[in-house]
Structure formats: C-alpha cells, structure tokens
Amino acid sequence: MNPSTDDLAPAGTGRARAAKRRPAPAKRAIDRLDGLLSGAVKTGLWVWVAMLVVLTVWVVVTSLKTNGEVFTDPFGLPKSPQWRNYRLAWSVSGFGQAAFSSVTVVAASALLTMVIATPAAYVLARVNRRSADRVITYFAIGMGIPAQALVVPFFLMSNDLSTFMTEWVTGWWDDRISLALIYVVLSLPFTVYLLTMYFRSLPTEIEEAAAVDGAGPTRTFVEIMVPLARHGLVTALVLNIVALWNETLFVLIVVGDPQQRTLPAALLELYNTMQYTSNWGGLFAGIVILVMPMILLYLWAGRRIVQAMTQGAIK
Amino acid sequence: MARSVGGVRGERDRIYVPYLLPALLIYTFLFIAPAAVTIWYSFTKWQGLGTTAHYNGLANYRAMLSNSVFLTAFRNTLILVVVGGAFVFALTFLTMVVMREMRGRSFVRSMLFVPCILSPIAIGTAVGFLLNPDGALNQVLSDVGLHSLTRGWLGPDLIFKCIIAAVVWISTGFYVAIMMSRVDAIPEDLYETARLAGANRLEQFRYITFPLTRDALSTGAVLWVIGAVKTFEIVIAFTGTAGNPPIQARSAAVEQYLAVTGGVSGTPELGSAAAIGVVMFLLTAVLVVALRRLLRSEAVEL
Numbered sequence: 001m002n003p004s005t006d007d008l009a010p011a012g013t014g015r016a017r018a019a020k021r022r023p024a025p026a027k028r029a030i031d032r033l034d035g036l037l038s039g040a041v042k043t044g045l046w047v048w049v050a051m052l053v054v055l056t057v058w059v060v061v062t063s064l065k066t067n068g069e070v071f072t073d074p075f076g077l078p079k080s081p082q083w084r085n086y087r088l089a090w091s092v093s094g095f096g097q098a099a100f101s102s103v104t105v106v107a108a109s110a111l112l113t114m115v116i117a118t119p120a121a122y123v124l125a126r127v128n129r130r131s132a133d134r135v136i137t138y139f140a141i142g143m144g145i146p147a148q149a150l151v152v153p154f155f156l157m158s159n160d161l162s163t164f165m166t167e168w169v170t171g172w173w174d175d176r177i178s179l180a181l182i183y184v185v186l187s188l189p190f191t192v193y194l195l196t197m198y199f200r201s202l203p204t205e206i207e208e209a210a211a212v213d214g215a216g217p218t219r220t221f222v223e224i225m226v227p228l229a230r231h232g233l234v235t236a237l238v239l240n241i242v243a244l245w246n247e248t249l250f251v252l253i254v255v256g257d258p259q260q261r262t263l264p265a266a267l268l269e270l271y272n273t274m275q276y277t278s279n280w281g282g283l284f285a286g287i288v289i290l291v292m293p294m295i296l297l298y299l300w301a302g303r304r305i306v307q308a309m310t311q312g313a314i315k
Numbered sequence: 316m317a318r319s320v321g322g323v324r325g326e327r328d329r330i331y332v333p334y335l336l337p338a339l340l341i342y343t344f345l346f347i348a349p350a351a352v353t354i355w356y357s358f359t360k361w362q363g364l365g366t367t368a369h370y371n372g373l374a375n376y377r378a379m380l381s382n383s384v385f386l387t388a389f390r391n392t393l394i395l396v397v398v399g400g401a402f403v404f405a406l407t408f409l410t411m412v413v414m415r416e417m418r419g420r421s422f423v424r425s426m427l428f429v430p431c432i433l434s435p436i437a438i439g440t441a442v443g444f445l446l447n448p449d450g451a452l453n454q455v456l457s458d459v460g461l462h463s464l465t466r467g468w469l470g471p472d473l474i475f476k477c478i479i480a481a482v483v484w485i486s487t488g489f490y491v492a493i494m495m496s497r498v499d500a501i502p503e504d505l506y507e508t509a510r511l512a513g514a515n516r517l518e519q520f521r522y523i524t525f526p527l528t529r530d531a532l533s534t535g536a537v538l539w540v541i542g543a544v545k546t547f548e549i550v551i552a553f554t555g556t557a558g559n560p561p562i563q564a565r566s567a568a569v570e571q572y573l574a575v576t577g578g579v580s581g582t583p584e585l586g587s588a589a590a591i592g593v594v595m596f597l598l599t600a601v602l603v604v605a606l607r608r609l610l611r612s613e614a615v616e617l
Binding site: 027031034035037038041042044048049052053055058059071074122126127129142143144145148149150151153154155156159181184188192217218242245246248249252263267272280283287291295302305306309 | 431
C-alpha cells in the first residue's frame with residue numbers, strides 16, 4: 001500500500017463504516033439523490049452535444065437558403081439548395097481572396113515556426129546544462145503574457161517595416177508578410193515548450209548509436225531525430241494551424257487593406273454590411289467556409305489535437 | 316570512426332548555441348523586448364502614427380481609474396474570469412462525476428471539444444443571429460406561447476450575460492478534456508473498492524477523483540485565467556466592428572482594440588492602449604500567482 005491509498009482510506013473503510021452506521025433510509029435517500037443527479041448530468045451532457053450538432057446542421061442548412069427563407073422559416077429546409085450563396089460569398093464578398101490569405105499566411109507562419117522552434121527544442125531537451133532549464137522557463141513565461149501586451153509595439157513595428165521596405169528596399173510591401181512574422185513570434189514560446197517536452201519523452205539510445213556510428217550532430221538531428229519526432233512535430237504544427245486560422249485581433253490591427261485580410265476578418269466585414277446588403281444566406285456560407293477546414297482537420301487529427309492541448313498543458 | 320557516448324554528448328554541446336540562438340533571439344527581441352517597450356509607451360500620451368509621443372507619467376493609469384468606460388471594461392473582464400470560471404469548473408466537476416462510467420463517453424468528450432477549435436467569430440455570428448431581437452430564438456419563444464420570455468438578448472442589459480454564457484459554452488469542453496485525461500490515469504480498483512464499501516458517485520468524486528486531479532485543476536485554472544483575460548473575438552462577433560460595441564459589452568481587450576484603432580471616428584490613444592495591455596498582463600500575473608497559492612497541494616503520487 002502506498003501513502004496515497006492511506007489518504008484515500010476515508011473513501012473506503014471509514015466512510016463505508018459511517019455509511020453503515022447511518023440509518024438505512026437516510027443512506028438510501030442520499031443514494032437516490034446521487035442517482036438522480038448523475039442521471040440529470042448525463043442527460044445534460046447529451047443535450048449539450050445535441051445542441052452542438054443541431055447548431056452545426058442549422059448553420060449548414062441556413063447557408064443554402066434564400067434570404068426570404070432565412071427569416072420566414074428559420075428552422076425549415078430550403079425549397080431548393082442555393083449553392084449560389086457559396087459562389088457569391090466566394091467571389092463577391094471576398095471569401096475567395098480571404099481564403100487565399102488565410103491559407104498562405106497560416107501555412108507560411110506555422111511552417112516557419114517549426115523550422116525555428118524544432119532545433120531549439122531539441123537542444124534544450126538534450127543538453128544537460130543548468131542554463132537549459134532556465135531558458136525553458138524563460139520561454140514558458142511567454143505563454144503567460146497576453147497578446148494585448150504586444151498590440152501597440154506590433155502595430156508600430158509593422159507600420160515602420162512597411163514604410164521602410166516601400167521607401168528603401170523593395171518599393172512595395174504586403175501587410176500579410178508582417179502578419180505572418182507576428183504569428184511566428186506569437187507561436188514561438190508555446191511551440192518551443194511543447195516540443196522540448198516531446199523531445200524529452202523520446203529515448204536517447206538511437207541518436208547515441210547513430211553518433212557512435214559516425215553521424216555528426218547535425219546529421220543525427222536532421223536524419224534521425226526529426227523523422228523520429230514526426231508525431232510530435234505534426235501535432236505542434238496542427239495546434240498552431242488551429243490557433244492561427246482563428247486569430248482575429250492582429251489581422252484587424254496590422255492588415256490595413258480589407259481585401260488582404262484573412263477569413264475571420266472577412267466574415268466580420270460581411271456581418272457588418274448585413275444591414276445594407278442582407279445577404280444572410282451568403283453570411284452563413286461564409287461561416288461554413290471559415291469553419292469547415294477546422295472540422296475536417298479535427299476529424300483527421302482530433303485525438304491528437306485533444307491529447308496535445310490537454311497533456312501539453314498538464315506537463 | 317567509433318566514438319564514445321561521452322564524446323557524443325560533447326558534440327551535442329557544440330550545436331547547443333547555434334540551434335538555440337535563432338529562437339532565443341527572435342523571442343527576446345520580438346516578444347520580450349516589445350512587451351517591455353509597451354510599459355514605456357504606457358507612460359506617454361500618443362495619438363497615433365505621425366504624431367509624437369509625450370511623456371506624461373502615470374496619467375494614462377490615473378485616467379483609467381476615473382474613466383467609467385475603462386472601469387466597466389475591466390469589471391466585465393474580471394466578472395468574466397471569476398463568474399465564467401465558476402461556471403466552467405462547476406460544469407467540469409459535474410461532468411467528472413458521471414463521465415467515467417457513462418455510455419458513449421469518448422464520443423461526448425470529443426464533441427464537447429469541438430467549439431474550442433472553431434473561430435469564436437463564426438460561433439458568435441451564428442449565435443448572434445439566433446439572439447437578434449427579431450431573431451430565431453424570440454420567434455420560437457413566441458410561437459410556443461412564451462412571448463413573455465422574449466427579450467433583446469443582445470441589448471445593453473443582457474449582452475454581457477450572453478457573452479459569458481457563450482464563453483462558458485465554448486470553452487468548457489477544453490477543461491473537461493484536461494481533467495478527464497487525468498481521471499483516466501486513476502486506477503479502476505480505487506473506485507471498485509469505494510463502490511464495494513458503499514460510496515456513491517458524489518463520495519467517489521469527493522474522496523478519489525477530486526484529490527487525485529488537484530494538479531490538473533491548478534493547471535486548468537491557470538489556463539482559464541490566461542485565456543479569459545484576453546476575451547475579444549466573441550464580443551466583437553456579437554456586436555460587430557461597424558459601430559463601437561455598447562459599453563456594457565466591452566471587455567478590456569475590446570477597449571484596447573478601440574484605443575489602438577481609434578474606434579469609429581475618434582483619434583487613436585496608443586499610450587492608453589499600452590497601459591491597458593500592461594494592466595491586463597498584471598491582472599493575469601496576479602490571478603495566476605493567487606491561484607497557484609490557493610490550489611497548491613502536495614502532488615498525490617500513485
């Protein structure tokens with residue numbers, strides 16, 4: 001028996017004895033209450049799940065309705081599915097452009113984050129130096145600093161960068177490049193931390209064998225450790241993709257031209273024009289365009305996402 | 316070319332600096348340093364690009380304490396963190412009581428998680444449409460004869476309560492996942508023994524599940540605080556960016572966004588935007604330290 005089970009003794013022996021000493025009807029009443037409560041909670045959980053499913057289905061169905069149907073019959077089926085809602089959202093309301101911005105900015109910044117964070121995490125996990133622990137803590141602090149503490153300097157820096165590049169270097173600048181760079185910086189602390197924990201969980205024998213066989217440290221890292229850590233790397237990549245795909249604050253602040261903004265901002269923009277255009281079917285098509293890639297990603301890597309987000313959090 | 320393991324370690328030490336340096340420099344100069352510069356900006360009066368910043372000491376902070384709009388935004392954020400947090404963790408605990416032995420539990424768990432990976436803007440737009448004065452919820456309420464229950468859900472009186480409810484609804488699944496992944500690690504025979512001794516589910520939760528998940532609770536609570544202080548998107552999605560969101564609905568992050576962009580027609584106030592950022596950081600830090608103290612416990616080893 002280990003100490004923890006002693007701590008738990010009241011749950012077993014002591015409690016049980018107390019329960020037995022309690023007059024039987026009282027205990028039975030409590031147990032009935034207990035049963036009632038858990039029944040209620042279970043029902044509540046299923047209702048919660050049902051709400052989610054209904055809301056999702058409702059959004060998809062609404063995205064296929066005419067404007068009239070959206071209001072006269074909010075919970076019915078459309079007479080004929082209005083696929084043109086999607087066509088219009090894509091071409092007229094700018095979701096095509098926004099999807100392009102989202103995909104390029106998110107892909108570029110998520111990949112660049114990995115390229116910078118992976119080598120750092122590897123040496124932090126493997127080198128036995130006291131400074132390594134301090135550096136890990138230093139990166140972990142970044143996870144607790146709200147992005148709002150960076151809004152003003154990032155706003156100014158992206159403006160300066162744009163002016164500098166336009167006037168001195170290239171003659172043009174695209175705010176989406178600044179946005180991607182900001183995303184790399186914002187993703188770095190979490191990614192370094194998560195990957196360090198992951199590399200630590202990997203066995204050291206293989207790389208040591210490789211090194212004894214004559215592979216230098218760089219070759220060992222590129223040809224052995226990166227493939228070996230594939231699972232953890234993909235997980236970190238997916239988590240960053242999810243977070244960046246949904247990011248809205250810095251898009252609104254950094255990217256001046258609404259035409260260049262990503263999908264969440266495009267949806268907001270369309271929502272704001274609703275009182276003039278009332279293209280409600282198109283609005284819901286926009287919601288589907290924004291949300292569908294994440295749902296597909298979740299269907300593909302759901303277990304991995306949940307595991308990394310929760311266990312990465314606990315460690 | 317055989318080398319010893321010690322030599323391998325030595326070689327690995329050689330790549331330590333070059334491998335670490337890019338990440339360390341970027342993080343230091345583009346994350347930590349700007350965060351520190353924010354503190355400096357917060358002591359200035361600065362009305363945006365093209366104007367100069369003037370040092371004005373603590374004026375931004377003093378203004379925050381006397382300006383009712385700022386105070387409302389911070390009170391809202393605090394209410395969201397505390398009240399929203401109470402709901403999130405109450406629901407999580409209730410779920411932990413039953414989920415271990417529930418039929419379809421892994422399905423329910425993965426479904427509850429879905430809202431946390433979806434854009435709050437998308438969720439807010441869809442739910443906001445349901446909650447509009449002439450939206451579907453009020454229509455359904457009057458159709459089933461509950462006309463007295465219809466209200467302006469997104470009107471000034473109720474909007475912040477709706478925002479809290481939405482945040483709770485979106486994020487609870489994440490905390491359920493965190494806590495349940497810890498519950499999974501508890502050996503089944505502890506529950507078996509407890510059941511044989513006549514302990515009901517609440518007692519099992521009280522004496523087994525709760526004490527053995529304390530460390531995960533402490534982490535979960537910290538993550539909640541860090542996330543909830545930043546609440547921004549859902550407010551914007553409920554109120555839109557076309558006009559300034561009603562004061563009653565604003566969180567600190569929304570207030571800061573308005574200060575940076577200048578709102579609809581006003582001038583930007585970069586100095587006070589920086590000050591809001593600093594206060595949000597302090598709020599996070601204080602709450603995290605307090606929670607760590609409050610929830611500190613010796614880890615129960617199994």
